[in-house]
Amino acid sequence: MNKISKAVISRLPRYYRYLDELRTQKIERVSSKELSEMMNVTASQIRQDLNNFGGFGQQGYGYNVQYLYDEIGKLLGLDTPHKMVIVGAGNLGQAIANYGNFKNRGFQITALFDKNPNLIGTKTSDAEIMDIECLYDYVKENQVEIVALTLPKEPAREIAEKLVACGIKAFWNFAHTDLKISGDIIVENVHLSESLMKLTYRISEKRNHNEE
Amino acid sequence: MNKISKAVISRLPRYYRYLDELRTQKIERVSSKELSEMMNVTASQIRQDLNNFGGFGQQGYGYNVQYLYDEIGKLLGLDTPHKMVIVGAGNLGQAIANYGNFKNRGFQITALFDKNPNLIGTKTSDAEIMDIECLYDYVKENQVEIVALTLPKEPAREIAEKLVACGIKAFWNFAHTDLKISGDIIVENVHLSESLMKLTYRISEKRNHNEE
DNA sequence: TAGATTGTTAATCGATTAACAATC
DNA sequence: TAGATTGTTAATCGATTAACAATC
Numbered sequence: 079m080n081k082i083s084k085a086v087i088s089r090l091p092r093y094y095r096y097l098d099e100l101r102t103q104k105i106e107r108v109s110s111k112e113l114s115e116m117m118n119v120t121a122s123q124i125r126q127d128l129n130n131f132g133g134f135g136q137q138g139y140g141y142n143v144q145y146l147y148d149e150i151g152k153l154l155g156l157d158t159p160h161k162m163v164i165v166g167a168g169n170l171g172q173a174i175a176n177y178g179n180f181k182n183r184g185f186q187i188t189a190l191f192d193k194n195p196n197l198i199g200t201k202t203s204d205a206e207i208m209d210i211e212c213l214y215d216y217v218k219e220n221q222v223e224i225v226a227l228t229l230p231k232e233p234a235r236e237i238a239e240k241l242v243a244c245g246i247k248a249f250w251n252f253a254h255t256d257l258k259i260s261g262d263i264i265v266e267n268v269h270l271s272e273s274l275m276k277l278t279y280r281i282s283e284k285r286n287h288n289e290e
Numbered sequence: 291m292n293k294i295s296k297a298v299i300s301r302l303p304r305y306y307r308y309l310d311e312l313r314t315q316k317i318e319r320v321s322s323k324e325l326s327e328m329m330n331v332t333a334s335q336i337r338q339d340l341n342n343f344g345g346f347g348q349q350g351y352g353y354n355v356q357y358l359y360d361e362i363g364k365l366l367g368l369d370t371p372h373k374m375v376i377v378g379a380g381n382l383g384q385a386i387a388n389y390g391n392f393k394n395r396g397f398q399i400t401a402l403f404d405k406n407p408n409l410i411g412t413k414t415s416d417a418e419i420m421d422i423e424c425l426y427d428y429v430k431e432n433q434v435e436i437v438a439l440t441l442p443k444e445p446a447r448e449i450a451e452k453l454v455a456c457g458i459k460a461f462w463n464f465a466h467t468d469l470k471i472s473g474d475i476i477v478e479n480v481h482l483s484e485s486l487m488k489l490t491y492r493i494s495e496k497r498n499h500n501e502e
Numbered sequence: 503t504a505g506a507t508t509g510t511t512a513a514t515c516g517a518t519t520a521a522c523a524a525t526c
Numbered sequence: 527t528a529g530a531t532t533g534t535t536a537a538t539c540g541a542t543t544a545a546c547a548a549t550c
Contacts, residue, residue, distance in 0.1 A: 085517065087491055091484035095466070109531065121531095122519050129533060137532040138526040154487045155494030169388060173381030179466070179483060224489065248493055250486060254307070254391070264496070266489035270480065271391060272303035274462060275366045277436065277478035279299055281460055282367030284476070297541065321507065333507095334543050341509060349508040350550040 086127050090150055092117065093124070097147040109140035159184045161222045162250075165237060166229030167192035167207045170252060174226055175202040188220060213237075214244050224248045231255035298339050302362055304329065305336070309359040321352035371396045373434045374462075377449060378441030379404035379419045382464060386438055387414040400432060425449075426456050436460045443467035 096117055100108055114121040128134050128141075134149055135141040151157060164171045167190040174180070175187050181204075191210045192198060198209050208216065217225070225246050227234050234253030241249075248264040251257055257265050308329055312320055326333040340346050340353075346361055347353040363369060376383045379402040386392070387399050393416070403422045404410060410421050420428065429437070437458050439446050446465030453461075460476040463469055469477050 082495075083517070087488060088484075090491065091481070091487040094487070095484070111531080120519060122521095123517095125532065125534085126518075133533065135532050136526060137524070138530045140531065153491060153494075155490035155497075156487070158494070160490060160493070169381045169385035173385055174482070176381060177482070180486070183483070185486070223493070247496075248489060250489055262496075264489060264492045266485055266492070268480070268482065268485050269303070270386070270389070271395070272300075272307070273478055273480050274392070274397070275303040275306070275368070276299060277460060277462055277476060278367035278372060279302065279365060280476045280478075281372070281435070282365075282370070283294075284459075284474075285367075295541070323507080332543060334545095335541095337508065337510085338542075345509065347508050348550060349548070350506045352507065 082130050086130055089119075089123075089127055090154055093127070094147065094150045094154060097143055097150065100143045101147055105143055107140050108143055108146075110135070112140075156183050159186055160224055161186050161188060161220065162224040162226060163188060163213070163217065163222050164190040164205075164226045164228055165192075165210065165213060166190075166227065166252075167194070167197050167202075168228060171226070171228035172202050174228065175205055178203075185224075188222070189216060191216075210237075214240060217241065217244050217246055222246065224250060226250040226252065227257075228252045294342050298342055301331075301335075301339055302366055305339070306359065306362045306366060309355055309362065312355045313359050317355055319352050320355055320358075322347070324352075368395050371398055372436055373398050373400060373432065374436040374438060375400060375425070375429065375434050376402040376417075376438045376440060377404075377422065377425060378402075378439065378464075379406070379409050379414075380440060383438070383440035384414050386440065387417055390415075400434070401428060403428075422449075426452060429453065429456050429458060434458065436462060438462040438464065439469075440464045 096113065097108075110121040110124040114124055125135075128146075131149070131153060134146050162185055164175055164187060171190055171192075175190055180187065187205050189205050190202065190207045191213045192207055193210045197207045200207050216222070225238075225241055225248070227238060227249060229237070231253045234251070234255060235257055238249060238251075238257045238259060242259060242261065242263060247262070249257060249259075249266070251265055251267045252270070254269060254271060256267070259265060305325075308325065309320075322333040322336040326336055337347075340358075343361070343365060346358050374397055376387055376399060383402055383404075387402055392399065399417050401417050402414065402419045403425045404419055405422045409419045412419050428434070437453055437460070439450060439461060441449070443465045446463070446467060447469055450461060450463075450469045450471060454471060454473065454475060459474070461469060461471075461478070463477055463479045464482070466481060466483060468479070471477060
């Protein structure tokens with residue numbers, strides 16, 4: 079299989095979301111043209127993107143919604159369960175723990191970890207908040223696959239390094255820093271403040287335009 | 291001014307973050323080469339990006355860290371305050387409200403809104419949680435600029451529409467849907483589940499590679 | 503002045519769009 | 527079969543990298 083570009087991969091979850099909606103509405107088939115109009119992209123792009131992974135459609139017919147949904151789900155790794163723990167049980171960590179849809183998609187959030195003694199021992203909807211001291215043993219014993227880092231940037235790097243030593247290979251990083259991690263480790267960043275700055279860039283760009 | 295590409299804009303906050311670190315370490319100057327090594331990008335890209343906005347550097351010297359930091363801050367609109375309210379006072383909404391760094395960067399989170407009577411009247415670190423019924427009057431009276439939507443997708447669209455009618459022109463959207471909004475409105479999306487799916491894509495891609 | 507490093511043009515690379523033959 | 531729509535090649539567009547003259 080040749081290398082799929084990042085741009086293509088980042089569009090897959092959005093296709094998946096729209097197909098889920100169509101599926102929920104009991105719509106059976108969709109053409110790239112129809113989908114393109116819903117999603118505000120070109121039909122050509124949709125067909126190109128999908129054909130990176132094989133022919134999911136049928137000439138003269140289009141795409142079967144359920145089938146395409148399932149296939150993209152497989153590409154996104156949603157056909158296998160994923161064990162995840164959350165490090166940092168503040169509001170953000172708890173928000174992720176409580177988001178019900180993750181459960182439906184095969185994400186098993188088995189525990190949260192924090193150093194705050196007031197939190198340790200309490201429970202979110204499904205998972206317990208444990209002492210961060212127990213983190214390293216826990217991930218080893220429970221074959222955790224993904225660690226979500228929802229804590230300040232200072233401890234994040236060090237904890238991530240230790241987790242790599244424990245065999246963790248995938249991080250969902252909300253800390254406001256780039257993890258400097260060597261080796262074959264997957265890091266997906268969510269930098270909320272950077273997202274907000276993109277928004278204010280556009281606000282001030284618009285203001286400057288209007289003033290001219 | 292010619293149109294700046296989205297790719298360039300999305301890199302500005304990251305430059306800003308690295309310059310902030312250098313500044314904190316009292317480092318006065320930096321060359322594109324040094325910065326490129328820190329950030330894992332090409333020096334050429336840094337110079338190209340910055341020269342979209344004018345010459346911030348000096349031949350033979352490089353860039354003055356504080357000056358470049360300030361200039362990028364201005365580009366990102368961080369030299370003016372931004373009034374923001376949060377709709378949806380669940381964990382995610384509260385996480386944003388409590389994130390202290392926003393305050394430092396000129397973001398004024400003046401209120402949160404929710405329909406849950408148990409939350410209404412309580413306070414986060416700085417802002418009060420109010421009845422969502424009061425939202426529309428509030429944004430009009432207080433000249434709110436940005437609305438963060440941290441609520442389920444079903445109510446998000448309708449509320450966004452009403453807010454547009456109240457004059458809101460910028461949304462920070464965490465709801466798992468694309469707001470279908472007409473007109474000259476800025477929407478910055480943060481789709482957490484899509485980010486997580488990108489992560490699992492890479493996990494399963496890696497697994498497939500190793501199996502071959 | 504000599505050395506360093508920017509600003510900027512040109513070359514390359516990659517991604518998107520258009521077009522159309524293949525085929526259901 | 528005729529019509530529709532994909533899969534795929536070719537053309538275009540845009541973004542990144544390389545190169546180097548300008549200049550501090």
